[in-house]
Amino acid sequence: MGLSRHDAYYEPEDNDDDEKIDNEVRELMLGEYNPFIYSNFAEALQEAKDSDREIVEDMLRQPLVDINYEILGRKLHTMAWEYWESCSEALAADRLVKGYLS
Numbered sequence: 001m002g003l004s005r006h007d008a009y010y011e012p013e014d015n016d017d018d019e020k021i022d023n024e025v026r027e028l029m030l031g032e033y034n035p036f037i038y039s040n041f042a043e044a045l046q047e048a049k050d051s052d053r054e055i056v057e058d059m060l061r062q063p064l065v066d067i068n069y070e071i072l073g074r075k076l077h078t079m080a081w082e083y084w085e086s087c088s089e090a091l092a093a094d095r096l097v098k099g100y101l102s
Contacts, residue, residue: 020101024092025085033088035080044083045076052079 035041048056052075059072095101 017096020096021089021092024095024101025088028088028091029084033084033091035077035084040084041076041080044080047083048079 029035033040035044056072056075056079059067059075092101
């Protein structure tokens with residue numbers, strides 16, 4: 001008994017452009033857009049979305065003994081990572097359109 005077309009597994013074709021963008025994002029995040037460089041980290045926090053800024057400000061308004069520094073640190077880390085990842089993705093896409101990625 002063979003497979004019917006309904007049971008066949010569909011695997012989309014690989015898109016080289018996606019791989020090029022992913023590789024460029026990875027390189028940028030390890031280099032000039034690294035969120036773990038102090039100035040980049042500070043810039044990401046400065047450019048934070050209003051919703052993220054409100055969450056952090058609410059955390060910091062608590063008495064010092066009540067602040068969960070682990071959660072605060074994770075939030076700040078995530079904010080910096082997401083900011084620089086979005087910057088990297090935008091730059092990589094732009095470089096692809098301009099033909100700079102091979």
